[in-house]
Amino acid sequence: MTPREAHPMTDLRGGLDAHLVVDRGAFHLDVALGAAPGDVVALLGPNGAGKTTALRALAGLTQLTGGHLRLDGTELDGTPPESRPVGVVFQDYLLFPHLSALDNVAFGPRCQGVPKAAARAQAAEWLARMGLTDHAHAKPRRLSGGQAQRVALARALATRPRLLLLDEPLAALDARTRLEVRAGLRRHLADFEAVAVLVTHDPLDAMVLADRLVVVEDGRVVQEGTPAEIARRPRTDYIAQLVGLNLYQGEADGHTVRVGAQGPAIATTEQLTGPAFVAFPPNAVTLHRDRPTGSSARNLWHCEVTGLETHGDQIRAALNGEVSLTADLTTIAAAELDLHPGAKVWATVKASQTHAYPA
Structure with a gap:
């Protein structure tokens, strides 16, 4: 239709x-x-x-x-x-x-x-x-x-x-x-x-x-x-949550959206000023057990796994820490990372995979 x-x-x-x-x-x-x-x-x-x-x-x-x-x-x-x-x-x-x-x-x-x-x-x-x-x-x-x-x-x-x-x-x-x-x-x-x-x-x-x-x-x-x-x-x-996105609201200044007064700054490709939303899908998140070096991703957060569930043919991980977010990864990747509730991970998201827009 x-x-x-x-x-x-x-x-x-x-x-x-x-x-x-x-x-x-x-x-x-x-x-x-x-x-x-x-x-x-x-x-x-x-x-x-x-x-x-x-x-x-x-x-x-x-x-x-x-x-x-x-x-x-x-x-x-x-x-x-x-x-x-x-x-x-x-x-x-x-x-x-x-x-x-x-x-x-x-x-x-x-x-x-x-x-x-x-x-x-x-x-x-x-x-x-x-x-x-x-x-x-x-x-x-x-x-x-x-x-x-x-x-x-x-x-x-x-x-x-x-x-x-x-x-x-x-x-x-x-x-x-x-x-x-x-x-x-x-x-x-x-x-x-x-x-x-x-x-x-x-x-x-x-x-x-x-x-x-x-x-x-x-x-x-x-x-x-x-x-x-x-x-x-x-x-x-x-x-x-309905459409499966991580969503944050904050204050934009150029290519950065600050979430809350003391919250993290999320790098974006869009240039905005003032109240803004920033969103990215769970499959844009890459997880690492150790702090990555040499990564081109401009967004890097230290988090703890709070939950894991099957989501289609993937594993969806709920994370909490510097930001709260969800990440999708393959069953093999989840096993290789030895993910389990309580596991500490580093999450990265490239600025090019985020989308910022006025609030």
């Missing part, structure tokens, strides 16, 4: 224009969302950030206490959920267990007043698009996780919604099925002509499926942009 051109919120004569304000005792949600028809927006954030509350507010299941919600120029505040042109795919799919796949999909059109035969004909077309024609008469209990997810998606799309909401749409799937279903969902979203908003905590789902990411923490938007922009310039520790 090719990322579409971003549309400014102030020019959304069609599409979604929302300012979601929800007060729930100690929790306060204040999130602005804008998207044009054809856009896919992913809401990302840690547990308790407010993602699901925002999704429920869009669906009309949670009432706004402030702000506004407009879809294609029509005010939806106060419109009951069943009257909104909104389709929802819930995390657990919530298929009707007593209905076949065909009748599950036909349910929406039937609620819109479409005659039974016509609704079932429409449902059959949607199941064919999902590659589920052979399972049209199967009850949900006879469907695999991936098949159930596609039936739920077909049921949501059969009402031809102007806003499609997906709540952790791949969370219930095993890793192998997830890969296959993610690819199929990407194709269906690419063909969807209205606005789609998906909630997920999985960065890969968000990066693959969405044109734009909106990161929410503590009920507020902390960063938004294309997947590439978010991955390249994270602005909080949560986002840095």
Whole structure:
């Protein structure tokens, strides 16, 4: 799916224009969302950030206490959920267990007043698009996780919604099925002509499926942009961990960013002045048991290994000392260095492998 051109919120004569304000005792949600028809927006954030509350507010299941919600120029505040042109795919799919796949999909059109035969004909077309024609008469209990997810998606799309909401749409799937279903969902979203908003905590789902990411923490938007922009310039520790980067904030002076008043100075290739972030990936870190001599790396820190874990086909080492950081290395390299919790190491990072940008 090719990322579409971003549309400014102030020019959304069609599409979604929302300012979601929800007060729930100690929790306060204040999130602005804008998207044009054809856009896919992913809401990302840690547990308790407010993602699901925002999704429920869009669906009309949670009432706004402030702000506004407009879809294609029509005010939806106060419109009951069943009257909104909104389709929802819930995390657990919530298929009707007593209905076949065909009748599950036909349910929406039937609620819109479409005659039974016509609704079932429409449902059959949607199941064919999902590659589920052979399972049209199967009850949900006879469907695999991936098949159930596609039936739920077909049921949501059969009402031809102007806003499609997906709540952790791949969370219930095993890793192998997830890969296959993610690819199929990407194709269906690419063909969807209205606005789609998906909630997920999985960065890969968000990066693959969405044109734009909106990161929410503590009920507020902390960063938004294309997947590439978010991955390249994270602005909080949560986002840095999400995209797998070491991130530091400090004061830049030329080619150096000083982290904290007494913290280390990190050498960079960018030249900046003032508040700045500096980031680098774990695979940019090289570890040594003895202080290296003759190294061209301008960043050198003495650290202690505080943890080791398998990360794909590599070992990820958590380090603490002059700086706290993570480093990726091969299993062989970890063995040769005799890494273990408590081991003292020297960490080096070349300035050319860091990336500094204004805070």
